[in-house]
Amino acid sequence: MNRKSILIVDDEPDICQLLGITLSKMGLETQTASTFDSAQKLLCHQQFDLCLTDMRLPDGNGLDLVRHIQNNSPHTPVAVITAHGKMETAIQAMKLGAFDFINKPVDLKILRNLIEDALNINYSSDSKSFNLIGESECILQLKTQIEKIARSQAPVYISGQSGVGKELVARLIHQNSPRREKPFIPVNCGAIPIELMESEFFGHKKGSFTGAHQDKMGFFQAAHQGTLFLDEVADLPPNMQVKLLRGIQEKSFRPVGDTKEHSADVRFLCATHKDLSKLVQTGFFREDLFYRLNVIEIKVPSLIQRINDIPLLVTYILKKIIPNDVTIPKVSVETLEALKQYSFPGNIRELENILERAYTLSDGKEILTTDLQLPLQARKMHSHDFNMSLDEHLEQVEKEAILKALDETKGNKTLAAKLLGVTFRTLRYRLKKLGIDDDSES
Incomplete structure (x- = not known):
């Protein structure tokens, strides 16, 4: 068996x-270079499993x-x-594609862990299990980004609208x-009560507070040697931002x-549908934490940016929601x-909900346009057919949908709310916000 080089x-x-001595004891072969030029020459003539x-x-x-390695030998972690x-x-360095970093003076235990992680990378096609459905250019680019980013240990900030699949x-x-x-x-950061956050993230010892009847493992310990994904990270309160940054x-x-510190070998991924950089500017999110989490940013496209993927997504979602022994409707x-309009x-989350409802309403053989019950058969947004901001356009679309529902229900707001798939209270709020007359209590 060939030894790793x-x-x-x-x-x-x-x-x-x-x-060299440390790596030799790990059963690894080493070569050394003292300059950038000599390293380049060695890399041209030999394939290495890792570069330090x-x-x-x-x-x-x-x-x-x-x-140089990213451009000429991208499968070699550095x-x-x-x-x-x-x-x-x-x-x-990690933004440029480095796998990880280690500080001087070199801690040999940390070095050994880093090398074990790096050499565990498997680049065979069998290891790729992408479930991103689509063939649009932005999705193909996203798949390539994921494959490249996965090789690194760098923290990743995943941005995108609600429901895109972060x-x-x-x-x-x-x-x-x-x-x-x-x-x-x-971890959904927005779903944890503030008073429980520290315990949820870091765990607690038995008897540390009222109700702590036994030791509890926190997210940090549970994710040791793995990955901790902080969803809706913008919802973290200031005191937890400080503690997370330190961790x-x-x-x-x-x-x-506890009186002792515990080590945590964790890779951090985070996401939010909010604009984190704006929250930093307004003081709602710590700038130092933002830069630690946002070493690499990956943007997930909205569905309207990949509208031609809808037929593939429809097929995939129907196969997922319909039992295996039932024929998938046309x-x-x-x-x-x-749907494209x-x-x-x-x-994507909304598309799944629409298709699940449409399948329920259909005859089981074919899903028709009427089964979709879309709020509005919206015109596809082209840059040449409107001169307004995205917020203005979406507000206009929402207003048209509400007015159409009210027209179809002859002004009955209770029925209109059901038709739109919202609560009566939500409809009243939207009517007020959009400036639509709301005298009736029906």
């Missing part, structure tokens, strides 16, 4: 010797080598060795990463009521066209 790039002989490079080289720097406290440089993207990053055999822990930077946590051309403010 590691390239060490550093102009300090003592460091090269230390790393110092940030400062006599004829260049580690960032140049990261770029980790950079940085001077202690040079976090900005380490983040820049958690799916997070799961795919984890599934295609060296951590895929370890836990993936999703990420120190790679450790302290359970409530979907008429007119029905597909109606709709604006989908709720994206």
Whole structure:
């Protein structure tokens, strides 16, 4: 069996010797280069399983080598060795595609863990289990991004509208990463009561507060050696933002009521439908935490940006919601066209809800346009047929949908609310906000 081969790039002989001995004890072969130029030559003639490079080289720097490897040997993970406290440089290296970083003086235990994670990467096609449905250009680009980002240990900020599939993207990053055999822990930050947040994230010791009848494992401990996905991270209160930042930077946590720090080897992925950079500007989200979480940003496109994927999505969703022993109904051309013309403010999640309702209302053999019960057979948005902002356009679409529902129910707001799929209270609120006359209590 061939031994794994590691390239060490550093102009300090003592460091090269230390790393060489450590890796040799792990059963790995090593080669060393003291300059950027000599490293390039070795990389041209040999395939390495991992490259460890110092940030400062006599004829260049580690960032140049990261770029070179990404361009010429993208399947070779590269980790950079940085001077202690040079976090900005380490983040820049990971943005360029570095797998991870390690500080000087090198902690050999951390080094061994890093190498084990890096060499666990499997690039065979069998390891790719993408469930992103679509063939549009933006989805193909997203799949490529996921494959590349999965190789890294860098924190990732996943942005996009509600319902586009941000958690799916997070799961795919984890599934295609060296951590895929370890836990993936999703956390909805907006669903945890503020008074329980510290205990939920870091755990607690028995007796640490009233009701703590036994030790509890927190998210950090549960995700050890795996991935922690913080959904709706913008909803974290200020005190938890401080504690989370410390946990990420120190790679450790302290359970409530405990006196000891516990190490946490966790990769962080986060997402929100809010504009996190604007929340930073307005002071609602810590800037230092934002930059620690937003090392790499990946944007998930809205459904209206990939409207030609709708036929494939419809087929996939119907297969998912209909029992295996039941024949999948046909979907008429007119029905597909109606879906393509709709604006989908709720994206994929809304499409799933519409199709589930349509299948229930259909005769089981074919789904017709009338089965969809869309709020409005919306015109497809083309840049040449309206001169307004997106918010103005969506407000106009909503207003037209409400007026149409009121017209069809002859002004009966209770029936109109049912037709629109909202509560009567919600309809009253929308009528007031949109400036539509609301004298009647019907």
